[in-house]
Amino acid sequence: MAVKLRTPLTEREVLKLKAGDLVYLSGVIYTARDLAHRKLLEKAPFDLRGAVIYHCGPIVQKESGRYRIVSAGPTTSARMNRHLEKILSMGIKGIIGKGGMNPEPFKEHRAVYFAFTGGAGSLAAKSVKRVLDVYWLEELGIPEAVWVLEVEDFPLIVGIDAFGNSLYSNPR
Amino acid sequence: MERAIFEAIKLAVTKIPDDVVKSLREAYEKEDNPVAKFNLENILKAVEIGKRERIPVCQDTGTVTFFVEAGIKSPYLREIEEVITSALEKATKEIPLRPNTLDVLTNKNVGNLPIIHWELAKGDKIRIAILPKGGGSENCSALAMLTPAESFEGVKRAVVDRVKECGGKPCPPVIIGIGIGGSADFALKLAKKALLRPVGERHKDKRIAKFEGELLEEINSIGIGPMGMGGKTTALDVKVEITYRHPASFPVGIVFQCWAHRKAFLEISANGEVRVWQ
Secondary structure (H helix, E strand, O other), rough: EEEEEEEOOHHHHOOOOOOOOOEEEEEEEEEOOOOHHHHHOOOOOOOOOOOOOEEEOOOEEEEEOEEEEEEEEOOOOOHHHHHHHHHOOOOEEEEEEEEEOHHHHHHHHHOOOEEOOOOOOHHHHHHHEEEEEEOOHHHHOOOOEEEEEEEEEEEEEEOOOOOOOOOOOOOO | OHHHHHHHHHHHOOOHHHHHHHHHHHHHHHOHHHHHHHHHHHHHHHHHHHHHHHHOOOOOOOOEEEEEEEOOOOOOOOHHHHHHHHHHHHHHHOOOOOOOEEOOOOEEEOOOEEEEEEEEEEOOOOOEEEEEOOHHHHHOOOOEEEEEHHHHHHHHHHHHHHHHHHHOOOOOEEEEEEEEOOOHHHHHHHHHHHOOOOOOOOOOOOHHHHHHHHHHHHHHHOOOHHHHHOOOOOEEEEEEEEEEEEEEEEEEEEEEEEEOOOOOEEEEEEOOOOEOOO
16 A cells, blocks of 8 residues: 655554555654664654654755755664654654664554665655754764754655554564 | 775765676566565665766765775875875765764764775785775674584574574675684674675685575575565675684674675776776
């Protein structure tokens, strides 16, 4: 099944998705990886309810005062497993990454894990329409900062659904 | 010379080499799992975009590793390390690359610093192999200190176990480099160097060639597939290199490389002429 979705995601929309479905996602997503997760858990500077987090450390170029995403594929999500429970309990409904995660918290918090192809950063960047904002750039550097991105029809596969079904045989 | 090294880095990160692309196309052709097809199709699209627009295919332009074979009569020996470092700095700004070098104590991002492996050689040429290698695949590297009795069967078990353990993390389909013998440190270096051999090419020693083929077949029978989501191709190739070992030791270095197997080579002649290839 192929579905078009827009952020923020509702629980109703999330519960309709099944592992293996193709989703075209539009709206706002937030990049976050290792260090950014710690910062978000301390104090999130934006509303996390229904939000989608993207495990991604992009290449960003500044051109005439504006940021442009050059390449932006997913990073290995398993590194963020330790934060998963807490991050989903803050109301996040979707996580985009690669390689899979622990499926149980997705079931418990009715959230979904979207997979994009690792390494395909040049293709992922085509779905990013613009950079809306950035948090902690100075402190964390380009790859670790939280980039607020507007995406259009980002093609994703449901890797883990809200019932805990997973396409990954080994999501450690 | 700095310009040539810059261009070689740019070639490596924006254009996936032909040998790798050929094996990715073959994997796409023989795949019938729809999710695996989705991933392989995205991979081939990303490869095309990188080449056409000359932008990094993967955002993780990695730790840029240089294998330098330095001819002892080359007039450029004194400057080459400095030139590599400044070319990488320029590449980071202009291509651009992702700044990927952090201070371990402060976590501060300091840009990109190279890892350079030196080897002395006869003659007056400097040969450099460039391997920008991402963190996802590098995190799956492993060292197995086997007992000599375990021998090649033990190698097979160690590699297959590691592939299963890593699943989708190293961005399969992967290329796996294996170094057998030497010491712990040397086995890992040999494994990484093995990745520089062309994908699809077997080792010139028939016994090792046979072992490479068997390992590849066994890895692809597990079904991890592209991105760990199931499918026929988990590895595009396996490369094995050997060296002598201590009677008590059987070290095995295992190094994973993602499908975005970026590499470039250059040769600097004594008269300053530079040749770059992939």
